[in-house]
Amino acid sequence: xxxxxxxxxxxxxxxxxxxxxxxxxxxxxxxxxxxxxxxxxxxxxxxxxxxxxxxxxxxxxxxxxxxxxxxxxxxxxxxxxxxxxxxxxxxxxxxxxxxxxxxxxxxxxxxxxxxxxxxxxxxxxxxxxxxxxxxxxxxxxxxxxxxxxxxxxxxxxxxxxxxxxxxxxxxxxxxxxxxxxxxxxxxxxxxxxxxxxxxxxxxxxxxxxxxxxxxxxxxxxxxxxxxxxxxxxxxxxxxxxxxxxxxxxxxxxxxxxxxxxxxxxxxxxxxxxxxxxxxxxxxxxxxxxxxxxxxxx
Amino acid sequence: xxxxxxxxxxxxxxxxxxxxxxxxxxxxxxxxxxxxxxxxxxxxxxxxxxxxxxxxxxxxxxxxxxxxxxxxxxxxxxxxxxxxxxxxxxxxxxxxxxxxxxxxxxxxxxxxxxxxxxxxxxxxxxxxxxxxxxxxxxxxxxxxxxxxxxxxxxxxxxxxxxxxxxxxxxxxxxxxxxxxxxxxxxxxxxxxxxxxxxxxxxxxxxxxxxxx
Numbered sequence: 001x002x003x004x005x006x007x008x009x010x011x012x013x014x015x016x017x018x019x020x021x022x023x024x025x026x027x028x029x030x031x032x033x034x035x036x037x038x039x040x041x042x043x044x045x046x047x048x049x050x051x052x053x054x055x056x057x058x059x060x061x062x063x064x065x066x067x068x069x070x071x072x073x074x075x076x077x078x079x080x081x082x083x084x085x086x087x088x089x090x091x092x093x094x095x096x097x098x099x100x101x102x103x104x105x106x107x108x109x110x111x112x113x114x115x116x117x118x119x120x121x122x123x124x125x126x127x128x129x130x131x132x133x134x135x136x137x138x139x140x141x142x143x144x145x146x147x148x149x150x151x152x153x154x155x156x157x158x159x160x161x162x163x164x165x166x167x168x169x170x171x172x173x174x175x176x177x178x179x180x181x182x183x184x185x186x187x188x189x190x191x192x193x194x195x196x197x198x199x200x201x202x203x204x205x206x207x208x209x210x211x212x213x214x215x216x217x218x219x220x221x222x223x224x225x226x227x228x229x230x231x232x233x234x235x236x237x238x239x240x241x242x243x244x245x246x247x248x249x250x251x252x253x254x255x256x257x258x259x260x261x262x263x264x265x266x267x268x269x270x271x272x273x274x275x276x277x278x279x280x281x282x283x284x285x286x287x288x289x290x291x292x293x294x295x296x297x
Numbered sequence: 298x299x300x301x302x303x304x305x306x307x308x309x310x311x312x313x314x315x316x317x318x319x320x321x322x323x324x325x326x327x328x329x330x331x332x333x334x335x336x337x338x339x340x341x342x343x344x345x346x347x348x349x350x351x352x353x354x355x356x357x358x359x360x361x362x363x364x365x366x367x368x369x370x371x372x373x374x375x376x377x378x379x380x381x382x383x384x385x386x387x388x389x390x391x392x393x394x395x396x397x398x399x400x401x402x403x404x405x406x407x408x409x410x411x412x413x414x415x416x417x418x419x420x421x422x423x424x425x426x427x428x429x430x431x432x433x434x435x436x437x438x439x440x441x442x443x444x445x446x447x448x449x450x451x452x453x454x455x456x457x458x459x460x461x462x463x464x465x466x467x468x469x470x471x472x473x474x475x476x477x478x479x480x481x482x483x484x485x486x487x488x489x490x491x492x493x494x495x496x497x498x499x500x501x502x503x504x505x506x507x508x509x
Contacts, residue, residue, distance in 0.1 A: 025448050030395070075421070111399075117360040180352035187400070189355025242447055242477040 001099045004060075004143055004170050005205055008232040008271045013291050016060040016104070016236055016274025017053035018284050024049070024064070034076035036068050039088040046092035054097050056281035057288030060272065061101045062145060063089035065136065066108040071128040075111070086135035094140055104172070105136030105144045107158055114153055122157055129161035137162075143170040147210050147236070148276075150176055150186040152195055156202035163203040172234050172272070173204040176211040177221055184221055192221060196228035208234035211276045213241050215253060215261040222268040232271040235262075239278030251278030255286035262287050263294060300326065301337040304369065308341030309348075311361025313368040320372040330376035334413060338369045342411030350496040356404065363407040370410075386438035386506050387415045389431050391423035393452035398445035401475060404495040405441060412499050414439075425455040432460075432469055438506050441498065444475040453478070454486035461487070470505040474498055 007014065024035055027045050038045050050061050067073065068089065070082040078085065086105070093103045110128055112120035133144055144162045149155035155173055162171045175195045177184040185191055190198075199207045207229060209221045215237040225233050239251035239258060262273045273291070275283045298306075304319045316338075323333050345362040348354045388409050392402050399421050406416045417435060419427060428440050440460070444450045453473050460466055472490040473483055483491035490505055492498025 021446075033395075113356075113360070117357040178352075182352055185352060185355065187356050189357060243479070 001102070001142075004102055005232075008206070012271070013266055013295060014059040014272045015057060015284060015288050015291055016234070016272050017056075017058040017062055018275030018279030018281065019277050020049065020062065020064055020066065020106075022278065022280070023052075034067070034073070034078055036064060036066075036073065036085050036089070037076065037078065039064055039085045039092065040081060043088055043092045046089060047096045050093040050096040052281040053284055054101055056284035057292075058274070058284050059101055060104050060143075060274065061093050061097050062104045062106045063093055063136065063141065064106070065089045065132065066106045066147070068136075069107065069110050069128040069132045071110040071112060071125065072108070082131055083135045086132050087139040090136055090139035090141050102142040103140065105133065105141035107132060107136070107144055107146045107162070108148050109150065109154060112154075114151060122153070125154055126157045126161050129158040130165060133158075133162045133165045137166045137169055141169070143172060146171065146173040146204070148176050149173070150190070151188045152186075152190045152198040155195075156198050159199060159202040159204045167203075170205045171203065172206040172208070173199045173202075174208045174210040174234060174236065175199075177209055177217075179213060179217050179220075184217075184224065192224040193228050196225055196231075200229050200231055204231065206232045206234050206272065208236075208270070208272075210234075210236035211238055214238065215240075215258050215265075219261060219264050219268060222265050222270050226269045233269060234272035234274070235265050235270050236272075236274040236276045237279075238276045239283065242278060253278070255280075255283040258283050259286035259290040263290050266291070266294065300328070301333065301340070304333065304337030305341035305344070308338060308362055308365045308369065309344055311358060311365055313361075313365040316365040317368040317372055320369040324372065324376065330373040330380055331382045333369070333373050334377065334382070338366050338373075339411065339413055342366050342408070346408055346411065346496040346499060350494065356400075359404065359407065363411060366411050385412070385414045385503075385508055387417060387435050388439040388441055388502060389417050389419060389428060389435065389437045390441040390443070391419035391428060392421040392443045392445070393449050393456075394422055394424050395449040395452065396421060396444050396446050396475075398443070398475075401445065401495065402441075402443035405443070405474065405492070405498045408495045408499045409441075409502060412503065414502065425452060425459050428456050429459045429463065429465070433463075433465065437469065439470050439472060439502055441472045441474070441492075441502070444473070444478060447477045450475075450477055450482065453488065457487045472498060472501055472505065 146158040218237040239253035470489040474492040490501040
């Protein structure tokens with residue numbers, strides 16, 4: 001398989017997969033269960049999900065390890081199982097996608113707040129990320145995706161840990177911004193300029209944003225990122241904000257709508273487009289179709 | 298500058314040591330603890346809440362100010378008890394059963410303490426019975442629930458039903474919040490209020506208990 005970064009530098013557009021949690025609940029995960037515990041108990045569920053995104057045309061398929069840092073797993077008394085959870089997650093995706101897609105090791109926030117605002121030491125977070133990423137990479141992940149970060153310090157600790165584990169493994173790093181009257185900021189007050197420069201300095205190979213409140217905001221976010229860095233960009237948007245309709249949860253943005261706006265993201269200079277909460281393999285398929293039409297493969 | 302304004306400004310700046318020092322100084326000057334609380338500490342925290350609401354400041358600044366408020370509060374607490382200053386009431390907060398998200402809920406807790414409520418934080422993954430039992434035992438006036446997952450939201454309705462079944466609804470009010478939650482959802486399940494963010498949640502709690 002051709003190297004991920006090489007493909008991006010030659011101007012190729014890649015499609016990443018969509019939501020994980022939403023599909024896990026469809027497949028029987030109970031509220032209160034640790035989403036990553038599925039990797040231990042029911043790896044076949046991970047294989048099904050990876051298979052559905054591969055079939056939808058994803059070039060990059062993520063592991064179910066968003067909460068797979070030992071600090072986060074400790075909330076479920078699964079801290080000790082971190083290595084096995086992360087290893088199993090990679091194995092499950094690889095089994096299904098083979099060399100037809102990249103296996104991306106997802107790495108989300110620890111849930112701790114760093115000193116002086118909270119009580120966590122940077123070393124504690126770094127060690128937790130290092131342990132997780134070591135397991136992901138040694139199990140064969142093609143890249144690491146540090147995502148949904150709101151504190152740039154925490155994000156850079158994860159990026160540095162990934163580069164320490166394996167300097168040759170591409171690291172993507174994305175943060176989650178709120179739209180405010182004064183521009184885009186994370187809840188910790190990080191703006192796009194600080195995110196871009198912090199992540200780049202820490203050694204990220206691809207930077208951008210995920211989650212958030214809809215793909216239209218992501219177009220503006222991508223534009224700002226483009227002004228701040230020369231690195232390839234990744235955008236994985238929610239299908240809008242979740243809304244309740246007649247007691248059920250709905251995400252307003254349809255596959256067609258998101259694919260249409262994703263074309264605008266590509267115009268802005270984004271290299272990897274994908275989905276986050278509320279997106280499904282249908283969204284991935286629509287984006288695939290759009291990218292294929294655009295590049296006339 | 299008057300010392301209460303200094304306490305308030307220092308709290309807004311997030312300087313806990315100096316808030317404690319100035320609070321002691323105010324006590325030594327004979328200023329009633331109630332005034333130090335209302336005009337110094339809560340006054341400062343209100344400004345912090347306003348600035349957070351309009352994104353002038355963010356979570357780190359709020360956390361530092363909250364710490365500073367606690368430093369001041371520790372100094373005057375014995376005096377408040379001695380003077381018999383009534384608390385604004387106890388609020389039980391938590392993320393609902395199945396939900397482990399807590400940043401939003403923690404923030405609401407900090408801001409409520411900043412508004413002089415007594416906050417009992419039950420943490421994450423809180424069972425409906427636990428909310429109601431604690432509220433009854435502690436004689437609380439408010440239950441505040443947070444859910445970040447659409448799959449855990451229905452737990453809020455379970456708590457509302459429990460409160461109703463036990464006939465506690467007259468004095469125990471329920472407020473809910475979290476990304477997937479809305480005013481409409483609060484109405485649907487019969488909650489008393491919805492807070493769209495931490496600052497708004499505090500405003501709604503205040504109006505539920507009838508204070509400014």
